[in-house]
Amino acid sequence: MGNWWGADSITIGIPALVLLGLIMACWTAAAVWTLMAARHRQGSSRRDRMQMLRMGRMMEEAPALPLVVRADGKLEAGARLAGWFGLEEIPRTLDGLAREGARGICPTELEKLKENVQRTMSSASPFKMMLHPIGEGHALSVSGHLADPQVARGGAVVLWVIDASDSAAEITRLTDASEKAMADFSALVGLIEAAPIPMWFRGADARLRLVNSAYVSAVGGESAEDVVGNNVELVEPVEGLSASEVAIQARESGRAIQRNVMVTIEGERRAYKVSDLPVGSEGIAGYAIDVEDLEQLNREYRAFRAAQRALLDQMSSGVAQFDSSRNLIFVNLPMQRTFRLPATIGQEATPLNEVFEIMRDGGRLPEVRDFPAWRKEKEAWFLASEVKDEEWVLPDGTHLRIVAQPMPDGGLMMIVEDRTEQLQLASARDTLLRVRTATQDSLFEGLVVLAPDGRLQLWNRRFAAEWGLSEEFLGTHPHIDALLEALKPQLATEGDARRIGMVIEAATLRREQSGGRVSLADGRTLALMGVPLPDGNGMLTSLDITDSQKAEAALMERNQALVEADAVKTRFLANMSYEFRTPLTSITGFAEMLRDGVAGELSETGAEYVAAIIDSTARLSDQIESVLDLTQSEAGLLPLTREVVELMPLVTRLVHDRAALIEGAGITLNLRGDRSSGTVHGDARRLARAIGNVLDNAIASSGRGGRVNVDLKRRRDGAQVIIHHVPCEEGPEAEMARQNAGLGLPLARELIEAHDGTLEFVQHARSGVTATIRLP
Template identity: 30%
Template sequence: MSELKKGLSGPGAGAPMTIATRIRTICETSLKALKYHKGWLRFLAAGSALSVFATPALAQEAVGATRLLGSSEVITFSVLLGVVSAALFSAVWMIRQRGRLEDEIGALRATVSDAKHRNARLQALISDKNRRIIVWDGLSQRPEILGQLPPETGAPAADADFLALGRWLKPASAAEAERAIETLRSQAQSFDLIVETTRNEIIEVQGRVSGGQAFVRFVALNNLRREAAELQLERDRLEQSLTVFQHLLDSLDLPVWQRSREGTLVWANAAYGEAVEARDAQEAVREGRELLSAVAREKIKATNTPFRDRVSTVVQGKRSFFEVVDARCAAGSAGIGLDISEAEAIREELQRTLKSHAETLDHLATPVAIFDGSQRLQFYNQAFQSLWNLDTAFLERRPDHGEMLDRLRAASKLPEQLNWRQWKDKVLSVYRAIDTQTELWHLPNGQTLRVFATARPQGGATWVFENLTEKVDLETRYNTLVQVQDDTIDHLSEGVAVFGPDGRIRLSNPAFRALWGVTEAQAQPGTHIRAIEQACAPSYDGADGWKRFGRIITSFDDERPSYRGLLELHTGLVLDFAVIPLSNAQTMLTFVNITDSVRVERALTEKNDALRKADALKNDFVQHVSYELRSPLTNIIGFADLLKTPSMGALNERQAEYVDHIATSSAILLTIVNDILDLATVDAGIMELELSDIELSDLLEDVAMEFSDRLQENHVSLDIVASEKLGGIVADHQRLKQILIKLLANAANFAAEGTAIELKCWRDGEDFVFSVSDNGPGIPQDVLRTVFNRFESHGRRGGAGLGLSIVESFVSLHHGTVTIDSREGEGTCVTCRIPPGSLPSVVAAE
């Protein structure tokens, strides 16, 4: 048995094995086990026999020896006797085991024989040419293919080609089989399918899982099974078709129903349920709600042929008409209803309209005749009878159109033709035409008729005869006047176009066509303004162009005012247009080319805008930079002052000198930044003065004390000439102080060393007037005009050139004036006049 188990789970068990190989292995292992057990039984049998034959002699010798030997020999003999007894018992046990093993060997031989028999049957089954099996081992992805299918099925003999199901099965069958096989291998889900080959052969496909292996069997069906499979496929196709048709009928907005042979409603679509006011079609069928009346149903039931008729019924409380088609068959009947209520209403309305038109045409002065599809006279009015002077009896018998033409020709009432038959065929060709035909007839009696022949949609034609005799005469004279007018307009340099109230152009001159780039054919008389708009679209397509012209020209307003404006074309031309209403509801458009003047104006405007943007950009830049510089400069000044304090440690002489230079330069730079920021604030218009009562004597004292360091630095002195009774003034203390310091600093910059600067202050009425004078080199006359400009630096020490600009800005904010008087070699004197301001009302009240 161990050998049998070893044969089933030996080294070959890990590799994929076929069914035949497994059966062969089982048989060989069983035979080895039988041989092994047979040898072991022979060995046991021999040992048992030896024990049996040796037992009597040994017993006799033992008895005799007992008598002769002593106690030691007795012990030895006893041991020997025990061994012999044990051998005897072993022999008996071996005999019993031998019988049991022989029984097991017999059972194994029967099992092997059975396995061989099953193996033979499996081999016969696999070798059947009506089936083919694909086996996937759980440990291997490569399948094993057994058996063959008949060649007439179209299945390939090669394994690789057979696995490509899409090559020999129909696409739908191949896709379904591949999905089933994938589900079998991944989810162990069995399946049974019926598939079709490309040769229209039916094959049964079965999928099963057993022992960790997946089996797929392809079986070629015999006649009965094939017929059953074909019927099953046909049933599936019919069920699918029935489902599709039911879904299609459910999606229709036409009621569709099906009845049994007894006339009971068995199925209806959604539109039927809605028509009978049911929640759904199932409720309509369940409750037997009928769409048609009992009379209509009886009429349908009594008709053996397919019923087709108009039926009146009530749908959702409204009388409706349906075109009902109902067909009968052995299983019952099916019907469909087409709602023609609107069509019936339109038909009745058409009949009333035709009657009304006939009554209207009969009262017209224009001759009108209507012929039906067979070219026979159907309607004529009194004007038609009077025009051709035809008998009433002749007209009432509805003559043929050709017959009527022959009668008129015989009465010499039609124009003479060289080829009468050809002309007659051309006139009657309107019955086969689509568009309206227009023709002029010059009658022998001198009349001129314009004939309109229009084919009718329901067949036949309508003939209208317009008498143009007087009109032709008037047109002749009118055309002469128009020709003179056209010659005049054609030679104008302005573009001119005249439109009628219908929006169609009446005339245009070459200047108009040249400005808009349209051809003479595109702007020919009679062209609608929409066509003109499309022709002019490449030049201009704005909403305020031809679209507005079209609205004005075709407007029905009683008042038609003129309209003017400018248009700039894509070509670069600038046109001055005018829309002028004329008599007879006509409108004239004029266009004047003003491109050159507009270009000059635009150039000046663009230059001005550029200057404004540049100035604004400069102000923004200055303001931004000033704000960004003020913070680091304040830090530098603070740290420089901190380095000077004893608590930070002693500085050597050079370090102290450097720190002084840093502090001085930073203070100067901070002053410049503050000045720039003040100017930027003034330019932005956001600077506001903080007005207060100022005591002028105290102001002068503060200025003198704050400016003393600068005087020592420049080696000049300051002389202040002012009355003790200067009094006070309402002004901005900080800005007024800045004005004085800026003027004194500018004078110190120009004054020679060892000289004095004079600050003179006095009152002129309520105004506060002061001047700052120096005896410096003076300012040349050509430079004097630019001293108030920003960043204009003069003097030996130079500077940012902002002092006088700030002075002028702050004086202007106080509504004052500043003047400068300077001569070369005689010095400079700057005079400022500050009028008093007024405190806010809240402050005054306080």
């Protein structure tokens, strides 16, 4: 039976049956001998006859009856034996012992009996067997042997039949009880052996006598016999007490001893619950249950509980926990702050009534007329079958929401939420909503807000008035389809309803801003604008632009007239410029001929007059060219030649051309830069004209003794020409500078912009004016 050790085998024999058979045989032999002697002396005397009668009576009373089977198969027996077989009389042959119905013996036993009788007749070997007559409840023990020739000649067989019903029933009962006991014992041994936990039994001396396989595996033994023989203990000594000493204590006290100890199994320390149970005076039984998982769960539960309480301390809501005895066992920090509870509360169990008293003393409970009744009402929370939700208003105006959650163990979880700020925000929100409604109703634009599902959410009175819609209709929050159907009668063309739907779809679904205009049947024009809102809704505004559209049309007509007048002016100036240049060229040519003496020698005064004429015509020619370039530039007709122009030589030449003017004005000009300034693509003549005009303005604006700085720089986006000067603020020089500016600066700006550049002027408070020319 596996490794379960020490169980002696139990064998149940049947010696009583053998003994009974011997007694019956001796009794029968004596009876036969007496019967034969009586027959032998039958005729001798009456006394012998009486003795024979007594012997016959004894045979009738005997527990064993003979049955003679002669060689020819005939049967000889008394009538009493027929009753044992359940028959009325003994049949003539053995085959008659089996009758149809509920009589005689069964055919199987009859065949076996005939085989045994036949074997005894042929070999003289005795036999024994049991017969069970049908329906009689008897058990007949049959012993057969070859008959003595004096009893029956010719090889007859004598069968001694013994009614062993009572003995057989007792033997059967004892056998069944023994087999049941053996089966129960085997099942118990198998159960103990198959148990996954170590189990053992100690004798009265506390030494191991029995161990199961789990015990052997736990201590690393080779077999149960080895473990028991070496008395290998599973549990190490704890606090100076060995496992056997603890077992002796359990036996002496007559009570089981349970303890949790650490056991090393397969190199791993695990927690086990060890029990020692006294078993009468026989010894002490024991078993060990692995509770490491349970201990781990307990450790995890304690860690989870600590983490949960730490988390509850971080919450904004107050939490208090009461046990089934209505004692406070935990309170988090927000709960302490809300009700001004002492820091030590919750470290020891505090009754609910005492907690309420502390809250009341701190003014942190609602003011009630009957405080004891109110407190008793709150104690009913523990008996409630559902969550209780209440609102408490404290004397200082604090508004609390109290949630009482009954726990399955009979305790209570109390959750407190401070809703004061929430209510204030709700009040502020209501105020903002009213302000928003009033603001929307005061707008000039009609306004509606639609949800992504197409339902109307908000509107103002202007929208209802512009489109002739009733408040009752808008109050049903219609879908966009129904809204467009209501707008169609107001539109000049029904196709505009689709345009309005597209504007709304762009704002709500595509999250795009779009607009448009629609004309109404009464002649008004509305400007539409769809705007996506941050909350996922879309807003549609409509503005009556009938008057502004009329004004816009008038302004467009006037602007067109001005554009045409400006074009006429530009063409006139261009034509006049060309017309002026022809006579001016003639005047300049005749004056130069006079200066060169073609018409004879001129006097000194005449030479001065001719020089003045040439100088005036040069300035006039320059002004005419400026006017021509300016008008062509404004008209977009200025012809430009594209070539590579080096800036440093160009600016240097411009400065040299104005050297006499600079010296005459007493101005210091500083030119900084080199060929690293690079080149630009453009018209060299017009670039020189533009830069020269800015330089001339700086020279003319600077007072005597002033300073003009010209810097050439190269940047990543192009070249820069920076001209800085300090202009005169007062006096005739400043007035002359303003008069001489003329068309120079506007022309310079037009020429620079024609080259895709920019010209910027920056006025500094004390350091003068900086003109920056940027060329790509």
